[in-house]
Amino acid sequence: MPPLRGAKRRRKAALEKKAAAAAMAAAASGEPPGDWWDAFCMRMSGTLSSIEDAHRFESVFKMPRRAFDYVCNLVKDEMMVRSSSYTFLDGTMLCLEDRVAIALRRLNSGGSLVTVGSSVGVNHSTVSLITWRFIEAMEERASHHLRWPDSSEMEKIKSKFEKIHGLPNCCGVVDTTHITMCLSSAEPNCKVWLDQEKNYSMVLQAVVDLDTRFTDIVTGWPGSMKESSILHSSGLFKLCEKGERLNGSKLKVSDGSEIEEYLIGDSGYPPSSLAAHTLPREGPHRVQC
Structure with missing residues (x-):
């Protein structure tokens, strides 16, 4: 039986490989994958995979999936400007859902740019740029809610x-x-x-x-x-x-x-x-x- 630590590393590498493949497929088709949430979770560190999807989503983003979808639709135009400029570390382009999720992860976790970037597989400068664009988009599009x-x-x-x-x-x-x-x-x-x-x-x-x-x-x-x-x-x-x-x-x-x-x-x-x-x-x- 292999050491537990080694097994965890291999399992994580396999998940990251699967997630990268899903992201690449999404980029090629121009649409986010049908299992976008699962693919995104697999790019994140931690043990969230053991939690039910709905609870897992809400525990991370502090909102139900329908609210997340609404926010994505609200900020779509602003968030997708210069769409090819934001990528994962492997060069895969970030889809709309990726960008919104990264911004929300940064805003609700309180983690540093480096910590958030490492957890989702993007450069810390990308986290900063996406977060500010998201904030500006929400100020522009969501002010009627406040x-x-x-x-x-x-x-x-x-x-x-x-x-x-x-x-x-x-x-x-x-x-x-x-x-x-x-x-x-x-x-x-x-x-x-x-x-x-x-x-x-x-x-x-x-x-x-x-x-x-x-x-x-x-x-x-x-x-x-x-x-x-x-x-x-x-x-x-x-x-x-x-x-x-x-x-x-x-x-x-x-x-x-x-x-x-x-x-x-x-x-x-x-x-x-x-x-x-x-x-x-x-x-x-x-x-x-």
Whole structure:
């Protein structure tokens, strides 16, 4: 019986050879292979082949296949400009699905260009170029998916919050997440990017509705910045101050009091001057700009 390590290397080489053959066939026909996902997975490092296809796909790309197909269709024109310029290390041309998958892999993994490139079999500079083209394409083609609801849409959102969670006049949920960054400790002012977990990160603040649709985002602030400070610095807060957000009618409740429109936030968003109403101390706060 051959050594286990040697067997793994031979098995990986066989998978890579099969994947390369599939990619070459796709390039020759001008269309992605029917088993594109399997071929792409075989170019990736790891043990994903043991997971069911659907779960494997969603675990890597954080979206169902139908959403991935929609994104591909959305960015097709921009992503396929200079179609012969982007190739795998063996010279095989990247199809549309390859390019979108590589960009998403880079964006959702937080891995370096070299790490992502090695995992999918492309040069790190190709990963960088494809990722930036994908970002620009999404900004151009998908901006309509990120917008503040109009009055009729907001009424539906508020109705859902009240019906499902008993929160009258609630317009959404606000929270932050940290995007890990590759930053050297020798960089000037690097400490400001250190978050509570001692990782270098950038903060992204998002507002979502009950269907987890984004209605507002802001990012770019360093990891050390507090949630309340980010809110006060955001365009959303400034629009609220101008009366252009959370400006719907007040709702009169059973005790006779009136509730203005608001967002739900955790303890990182203290009510103070932002909210006129507060939920139980252990629960979220109503953030009213």
